[in-house]
Amino acid sequence: MDPPRPATTASADDLLELFQAIRKELELREEAPSGAWVESSVAEARAGTKPAWYYPPSDDGGGISFYSRRGPKVWGHVHAGARPRAGERARRLSEAMLGALPPDVHWISVGFSGFDLREERALAHALAARPGAIAIERFQMERTVRREGPPTVVDPPSGLQLIPVRAATVEALGELDARGFGGSVDDVVMGGTVGEYTEIVQSLLDSRIGRFLDEASTLLYEPSPPRLAGGILVSEASPREAVILDLVVDPERRGHGYGRFLLRWGLRALHALGYTTATLWVTEANRPALRLYESEGFARTASTVLFHWTRPSGEPQPQTSR
Ligand SMILES: CC(C)(COP(=O)(O)OP(=O)(O)OC[C@H]1O[C@@H](n2cnc3c(N)ncnc32)[C@H](O)[C@@H]1OP(=O)(O)O)[C@@H](O)C(=O)NCCC(=O)NCCS
Missing domain, CATH: 3.40.630.30 (Gcn5-related N-acetyltransferase (GNAT))
Incomplete structure (x- = not known):
């Protein structure tokens, strides 16, 4: 599989399809950003102001990774269409993004969407082998009101x-x-x-x-x-x-x-x-909250994993895997 390409070389249609697919997934999780997020993301990715890497949707559903930066902190997202080798595409997209982080970044959180949860979990845990990195399991819970x-x-x-x-x-x-x-x-x-x-x-x-x-x-x-x-x-x-x-x-x-x-x-x-329904997201490690929600009738309905890295003192970049 070739490495992903920078989104500055992508067509607007390809990026529109990829960002729309992310928005749809985030809607299912009740985490969708409001307003013209899709359109502004396409424009920013093509202009290079939102650094992004992609596989075109015609390539087995394709995929995209991108990040936004505030000071030394970076919020990233990796999406891969759920077709064959989605896990491999997501891994390459993650590596491209992590490898391109400016040296003064010392904190990054990355969410995933599109592909199978088992593969998502495997990827987040593999990335978390880096010093200073962790994989964080999150559950969505729901209750009938x-x-x-x-x-x-x-x-x-x-x-x-x-x-x-x-x-x-x-x-x-x-x-x-x-x-x-x-x-x-x-x-x-x-x-x-x-x-x-x-x-x-x-x-x-x-x-x-x-x-x-x-x-x-x-x-x-x-x-x-x-x-x-x-x-x-x-x-x-x-x-x-x-x-x-x-x-x-x-x-x-x-x-x-x-x-x-x-x-x-x-x-x-x-x-x-x-x-009729109330939902929420909670991290697996948050036992007090989980117990409270379960005792009030909330049940788990979905899961996702976050990758997080904080620079350990003396470490240069998160792309170093060990
Ligand atoms: C989760 C949180 C809101 C609970 O608030 P609280 O006022 O301490 O909770 P309550 O006293 O009402 O306890 C309600 C239930 O929560 C669970 N719980 C609370 N503290 C707990 C603890 N330390 N360990 C395990 N369960 C705990 C118990 O089921 C408890 O019921 P019980 O007292 O009958 O055993 C509080 O711990 C908090 O603010 N945590 C940090 C923020 C957070 O994580 N929010 C949830 C984000 S999804």
Whole structure:
């Protein structure tokens, strides 16, 4: 198999087909970017401002790898059409992308789509043999909202108030996420600084991953001294399906039922709003969250694997496999 070609040499039609295939997959995962993402990605890949490598769709479904960069951090994606040798195409696409990273990049997270989960897992684990790299398993979970009437929700935990998400500043929400996810595998993948969490929250509030549902999102607020103790953020994937984007409890307030309260509150709101299904993504290593979701009736419906690499001190590039 030939190495993949730089997308600067691709036809607009080939890239359109490949980015549309990715968008379709991300839609199934309720992670599709909104707006003209496909069209702008095609233009950026052809111009070289979104570095990308590809096999044309006529080549057994083809494939594409690309990354976006913010400072020393890079978010990448590898997609291969699910036909024969998709795993091999995905491996070559990943190697092309990792091999071309500028030397000052010290952090990369890569998602995969299109090909078989077994091959995806094998590829992510093979790439993770590099020093500083890990493969992170993620599950999608789903729960019927309208099955047996609205979930019972008691009053907010004592001394706490429920406030709308937009009553807090986006920076306060970013700080809550940074405190809540600090030190976890999710934290490694999401970036880990208050600024990065603030940007993520802002993008959720701006409905960039589905229409943000203010009515099904809330915060737990401690009035004195003022502090956010937790929150749940929810968006719409379709008129029937909602996605829980963020559920977090301040580490100092864990184990007192706040997480369960917030989840039930969100589910009850979704029930009242007429949604039939709630979905979410959770990492395999996140035992507390998995147990909470399973005990509230969520079941696993899909899996994916993320590849992540953080430069170990003294290491030059992630393409060195050992
Ligand atoms: C997941 C999270 C929201 C739970 O919040 P919490 O307020 O501590 O949870 P609760 O006290 O309501 O506990 C509810 C259930 O969660 C599970 N759980 C909570 N902490 C747990 C732990 N340390 N180990 C195992 N299970 C745990 C249990 O099933 C528990 O039920 P039980 O008390 O009847 O055994 C909290 O740990 C958190 O904010 N984690 C970081 C952010 C995160 O990972 N969010 C989920 C992203 S998908």
